[in-house]
Amino acid sequence: MPEELEVRTSWLRVPDHAELPPEVHALWKPSLEKLGFVPNVLRNYALRPSRLLAWNAWYEEAMKGDSGLTRAEREMIAVVVSVANACDYCIAAHSAALRKLTKDPALADQVARDHREAAISARMQAALDYAVKLTLRPREMAEQDVQALRDAGWADEDVMDIAEVTGLFNMSNRMASGLGWLPNPEYETLGR
DSSP, X not given: OOOOOOOOOOSSOOOOGGGSOHHHHHHHHHHHHHHSSOOHHHHHHTTSHHHHHHHHHHHHHHHHSSOSSOHHHHHHXXXXXXXXXXXXXXXXXXXXXXXXXXXXXXXXXXXXXXXXXXXXXXXXXXXXXXHHHHHHOGGGOOHHHHHHHHHTTOOHXXXXXXXXXXHHHHHHHHHHHHTTOOOOGGGGTTTO
């Protein structure tokens, strides 16, 4: 019988489950229980366990912590930043998360295709426009960009959260694209 080929999920070595510390196994457990799989980002980042744990703590706080932005709004930012950066991993993963959070696959697809045509509020449109500009043209950012968010109804704390989520995904996109991280195939149907 032919040996089954293992699909590579990174251009780097992916550590074996047995070589990882208990903290990484504990980090993977909720994904296994909720999703039925461990996201490849967690497997691939585990090559540096302490950095995985630090990155995940930042991710959890930025994406799920106290904020004037809903979790779905933060996922929209993740999607548009990932689209702007053409990061296949994060587009797949965060479009799936957005579908699950909104229970609206069409909306998630619209945001991924072109957020300017998505059925979202003008307030959220301003946040996504800001995130795309910060991603693609950071040298052009000016105080007027922050004022436009205030004018759209965002508080300064919210503006900071929009910028932080944008920064988090620019960094994550660079890791995924720069190291050849592939998305889990399960993302394609998640939330549909």
